[in-house]
Amino acid sequence: MEALELKKILAAYDTKLDEKLSLNVTSFKSINLNKSEKRTQSILKYRIIEIVVFSLLALFMGNYIANNWNQTHLAISGIIVGVFNLIALAGSIGQVTLLKQIDFAKPIVDIRKKIELVNSHGLLFLKLMFLSTPIWWSFVVVASDYFFNIDLYANMDVDFVLKYLMINSLLIIPLVWFLNKLTYKNLHIKWVKKTTGLFLGVNTMKALEFLNDIEKFEN
Numbered sequence: 001m002e003a004l005e006l007k008k009i010l011a012a013y014d015t016k017l018d019e020k021l022s023l024n025v026t027s028f029k030s031i032n033l034n035k036s037e038k039r040t041q042s043i044l045k046y047r048i049i050e051i052v053v054f055s056l057l058a059l060f061m062g063n064y065i066a067n068n069w070n071q072t073h074l075a076i077s078g079i080i081v082g083v084f085n086l087i088a089l090a091g092s093i094g095q096v097t098l099l100k101q102i103d104f105a106k107p108i109v110d111i112r113k114k115i116e117l118v119n120s121h122g123l124l125f126l127k128l129m130f131l132s133t134p135i136w137w138s139f140v141v142v143a144s145d146y147f148f149n150i151d152l153y154a155n156m157d158v159d160f161v162l163k164y165l166m167i168n169s170l171l172i173i174p175l176v177w178f179l180n181k182l183t184y185k186n187l188h189i190k191w192v193k194k195t196t197g198l199f200l201g202v203n204t205m206k207a208l209e210f211l212n213d214i215e216k217f218e219n
Contacts, residue, residue, distance in 0.1 A: 047095045054089035073153040080138040091124045119207035134168035184208040
């Protein structure tokens with residue numbers, strides 16, 4: 001009985017090893033290291049530009065909040081927009097850090113995994129888009145006040161505003177659950193794959209699918 005169990009264990013190990021070797025071969029064939037290194041440097045430049053843009057927006061929002069601190073609704077709207085901007089900034093900084101960690105002397109799979117993590121950056125912005133749904137009005141309030149000098153809140157009915165805020169606050173818990181499910185680890189769930197496929201590009205979806213395969217092999 002022990003010999004039979006040992007054979008099963010060895011067979012399972014051989015199968016997993018073959019899968020990993022196959023993955024290495026496939027990765028090696030599909031990636032040209034020289035081109036990938038140049039493309040990585042190009043992406044790095046774009047991410048640095050993102051950091052500069054989001055940093056400038058952060059300074060702008062900080063100034064906007066300070067100038068409107070005595071007007072609660074404008075200050076709160078500015079803080080909400082500012083928080084989303086900081087999340088995007090943190091995401092771009094994380095991307096630059098990841099790009100800096102890519103070592104083309106390491107195994108192909110390790111390189112490919114980091115590259116696909118970079119390529120999956122679009123998923124962050126998709127999540128931010130969904131997350132902003134209940135509080136989209138904050139962006140409108142700030143934009144209308146800054147560009148057109150129009151205070152939308154002053155023209156709104158107080159009861160309507162309170163009801164709107166209450167209804168949207170109820171969406172927070174299901175929205176957090178929804179966003180937590182939107183990850184490459186859950187691509188086996190049909191609605192997750194359809195949702196990400198609907199809003200994300202082909203390259204981003206390929207990156208998520210590859211990361212999902214890597215996760216399976218590593219486990």
